[in-house]
Amino acid sequence: MSDWESKQKQFIKDILAGDEEAAVSMARTSLEEGATPVEFFENCIAPSLQDVGKRFETLDIFLPEMVTAADTVEKVNSEVIKPAVAESQAGESMSLGKVLLATVQGDLHDIGKNMVGLMLKVNGFEVVDLGTNVPPADIVARAEQEQVDIIGMSALLTTCLPYMKDVCDFLEGKGIRDKYPVIIGGAATHPEIAEEMGANTHGGSAAEGVEKCKMLLGKL
Amino acid sequence: MTDPTDYEILLNTLDKAENGPIIDEKEWDHQYISQTVQELVQKYDISWATDDPMVPWDDDFADRVYAAGLEMALRTGVYCLDTKRQMLWKRGELEHILKRTPRQVTVGAGEDAVTVYSRKPDDSTRVAIFGGPWGVPVTEELYGPFIESYAQEPVFDLVENATLLSTHGRQIRAASPWEAVAGWQEAQMALEAIERAGRPDIAVGCVEISTTEVGELAGSTYGGYRPTDIHHAALISEQKTAYHQLIKSVHFAHTQSFSETYFNPMYGGYVGGGPGVAIAIVSGMLLVKASLGGTFCNTGPTHVHLDCSTHPDLIVATGLAFQGLARNTDLLVSPFVRPTAGPGTKEIFYESAALTIATVVSGASLIDCVQSATGNNTLYSSPLEARFCGELSHSVEGMTRKEADPIVKKLVNKYKSIQGERLIGKPFTEVYDLESLQPTPDWLDLYESVCEEFDQEFGLSVN
Numbered sequence: 001m002s003d004w005e006s007k008q009k010q011f012i013k014d015i016l017a018g019d020e021e022a023a024v025s026m027a028r029t030s031l032e033e034g035a036t037p038v039e040f041f042e043n044c045i046a047p048s049l050q051d052v053g054k055r056f057e058t059l060d061i062f063l064p065e066m067v068t069a070a071d072t073v074e075k076v077n078s079e080v081i082k083p084a085v086a087e088s089q090a091g092e093s094m095s096l097g098k099v100l101l102a103t104v105q106g107d108l109h110d111i112g113k114n115m116v117g118l119m120l121k122v123n124g125f126e127v128v129d130l131g132t133n134v135p136p137a138d139i140v141a142r143a144e145q146e147q148v149d150i151i152g153m154s155a156l157l158t159t160c161l162p163y164m165k166d167v168c169d170f171l172e173g174k175g176i177r178d179k180y181p182v183i184i185g186g187a188a189t190h191p192e193i194a195e196e197m198g199a200n201t202h203g204g205s206a207a208e209g210v211e212k213c214k215m216l217l218g219k220l
Numbered sequence: 221m222t223d224p225t226d227y228e229i230l231l232n233t234l235d236k237a238e239n240g241p242i243i244d245e246k247e248w249d250h251q252y253i254s255q256t257v258q259e260l261v262q263k264y265d266i267s268w269a270t271d272d273p274m275v276p277w278d279d280d281f282a283d284r285v286y287a288a289g290l291e292m293a294l295r296t297g298v299y300c301l302d303t304k305r306q307m308l309w310k311r312g313e314l315e316h317i318l319k320r321t322p323r324q325v326t327v328g329a330g331e332d333a334v335t336v337y338s339r340k341p342d343d344s345t346r347v348a349i350f351g352g353p354w355g356v357p358v359t360e361e362l363y364g365p366f367i368e369s370y371a372q373e374p375v376f377d378l379v380e381n382a383t384l385l386s387t388h389g390r391q392i393r394a395a396s397p398w399e400a401v402a403g404w405q406e407a408q409m410a411l412e413a414i415e416r417a418g419r420p421d422i423a424v425g426c427v428e429i430s431t432t433e434v435g436e437l438a439g440s441t442y443g444g445y446r447p448t449d450i451h452h453a454a455l456i457s458e459q460k461t462a463y464h465q466l467i468k469s470v471h472f473a474h475t476q477s478f479s480e481t482y483f484n485p486m487y488g489g490y491v492g493g494g495p496g497v498a499i500a501i502v503s504g505m506l507l508v509k510a511s512l513g514g515t516f517c518n519t520g521p522t523h524v525h526l527d528c529s530t531h532p533d534l535i536v537a538t539g540l541a542f543q544g545l546a547r548n549t550d551l552l553v554s555p556f557v558r559p560t561a562g563p564g565t566k567e568i569f570y571e572s573a574a575l576t577i578a579t580v581v582s583g584a585s586l587i588d589c590v591q592s593a594t595g596n597n598t599l600y601s602s603p604l605e606a607r608f609c610g611e612l613s614h615s616v617e618g619m620t621r622k623e624a625d626p627i628v629k630k631l632v633n634k635y636k637s638i639q640g641e642r643l644i645g646k647p648f649t650e651v652y653d654l655e656s657l658q659p660t661p662d663w664l665d666l667y668e669s670v671c672e673e674f675d676q677e678f679g680l681s682v683n
């Protein structure tokens with residue numbers, strides 16, 4: 001087993017157990033031993049998170065473990081990786097991009113949206129989750145404030161679909177439609193609905209959402 | 221006005237949403253829900269293996285599940301999304317609420333009135349059948365005939381609605397005047413449909429289009445749905461509520477309407493796997509009663525990837541939780557039969573039957589059937605699968621859990637390996653004749669062949 005392989009095996013155990021101390025310390029030690037932050041990210045963090053995502057898809061682990069793993073990695077990123085990247089002035093961000101997620105106005109269904117958020121996180125995106133029942137104007141305002149790369153919206157109720165169109169119309173009205181690729185999902189949506197709502201694309205599942213977000217940002 | 225004691229309970233509940241401790245939602249999901257469930261699974265030793273009974277008949281096991289659920293309800297309570305506060309009930313308060321639940325209730329009116337009874341495991345008491353397309357989206361033009369096709373089925377004691385896709389040709393927009401227009405139109409079309417079916421006073425599940433309180437308030441004002449109908453409000457997974465659900469419960473109390481309140485814990489979500497779901501169902505049924513009232517309390521635990529309530533683990537979890545509830549309370553509980561398969565497939569019968577049998581013998585009072593093809597696909601639902609569930613329910617009244625177990629196991633084996641394929645089948649328009657509102661010969665043949673199979677294989681006479 002290569003050094004990275006055994007490290008990754010331990011890393012995945014630590015993040016699933018939420019052992020922040022152990023995960024942070026492994027990252028620190030690796031960097032002290034000469035690995036670059038990018039190497040640690042690519043050889044340890046990224047494969048571990050992908051594995052976590054796959055385990056959730058087969059329900060070998062449940063949602064709380066996936067949340068714990070994502071939170072632990074966030075800690076490693078903020079305490080070790082990001083400062084190291086800043087120091088080395090590589091200027092290269094580990095993040096694939098920043099995605100705003102919201103369940104639209106009127107709709108309280110959030111399980112699917114939360115799963116998408118986690119899968120995005122474990123695949124290297126930053127996620128700004130606005131929660132449920134979010135009015136269109138708030139979605140647009142927060143997208144501007146947070147300077148996100150993608151706007152993602154979820155709806156399970158057909159009565160809430162019009163609010164997705166509102167978001168695209170608002171963006172259009174403000175002359176900033178091209179700045180934000182829009183992806184939609186949730187059981188009330190399908191690809192034709194995405195077109196009707198004026199969105200760029202549709203994700204039928206959390207995994208597809210991740211692929212589509214990568215595509216939207218030209219990272220695939 | 222309702223009797224003062226009930227009204228006091230309602231006001232006390234509303235107080236809790238304003239005065240409880242403030243909690244962050246993420247902390248709620250992780251510490252309050254996930255960690256508590258995990259701890260209770262260990263403490264009460266709730267587990268089963270794949271070859272264990274799918275319909276357990278061990279009373280002690282059922283009571284442990286109940287005790288764990290009760291502890292969960294008392295320790296965690298409900299989280300109000302609008303006020304970010306935890307609503308807590310003391311043991312005495314919860315016991316008082318449970319003591320006040322009637323052991324039987326008559327809903328509907330006149331010749332269409334039906335009595336729903338509290339049942340125990342292995343009970344021969346009649347189970348009531350709540351048939352309908354359960355929120356399946358449907359076009360405006362087909363709404364009336366669709367509901368009529370269900371209402372005409374004699375086996376249904378109550379009839380549920382579908383989700384209207386537009387109103388007067390306009391898009392329905394939640395929490396807007398259009399939700400009010402749609403709520404009213406739904407009531408009008410549903411009441412006309414039951415009239416045409418010759419069952420004008422049957423209790424109707426409503427207001428389906430009520431995304432927020434707007435649809436409920438509009439659809440059940442004068443001339444709309446009646447207090448003898450069954451009004452819905454939900455506890456949001458996991459153990460959360462919101463002002464618009466609480467507003468509905470105030471309205472039910474003031475109009476003295478019957479209601480079926482419900483809670484769908486997520487399998488694979490914050491409550492974890494089967495054992496966690498079993499505890500969450502007990503806790504959720506106690507809390508949905510405490511927070512929203514509810515003549516009937518319903519649960520449709522949901523698989524996070526398959527969206528169904530018929531995954532093998534969910535059959536065990538729901539049966540066990542119902543046994544615990546039936547042995548320790550008089551709550552009138554119902555399962556939500558939500559298969560992955562849809563009309564025109566054999567699998568829809570197997571999936572629906574497994575959950576139906578497991579819950580009838582475990583003490584369900586009412587069977588909510590069938591949210592076909594998981595309820596998400598426009599027009600993918602037909603009365604025939606619900607008729608099957610209704611008839612099957614009556615044929616297993618009085619069957620013991622021990623007798624039911626091998627049947628349920630065989631049924632689960634018939635579908636478990638292909639659930640992931642989501643055989644959604646065919647829409648209503650392809651399995652029913654729209655003139656006669658009767659199943660097409662092919663669909664009827666398939667139904668009859670499955671009835672025959674049940675007779676041959678299990679000795680159950682379904683039709």
Ligand code: B12
Pocket residue numbers: 106107108109110111112113115116152153154155156157158159183184185186187188202203204205206207208209210354355356357383427428429430431432452453454455456457458482483484520522523524525527528558591594595596
């Ligand atoms: C659980 C549930 C509830 C829970 C929600 C709890 C919660 N915290 O989310 C409760 C009980 C609160 C609830 C309430 C209601 N519900 Co509901 N609910 C469901 C149910 C059973 C499962 C939904 C679910 O969580 N599935 C699992 C998740 C993981 O799937 P998902 O959300 O589709 O997400 C996946 C993909 O779609 C995708 N995805 C999701 N979002 C996004 C976003 C992006 C950007 C991308 C890329 C991908 C993506 O990835 C996810 C993972 O793979 C469905 C029926 C069903 N079988 O699906 C009905 C259903 C959605 N509900 C329905 C209805 C009608 C209601 C009510 C209006 C009922 C009523 N009359 O009171 C209320 C409305 C409350 C409100 N204002 O929101 C209808 C909707 C009909 C329609 N088309 O409009 C359904 C279809 C059931 C039915 N037939 O009646 N419900």
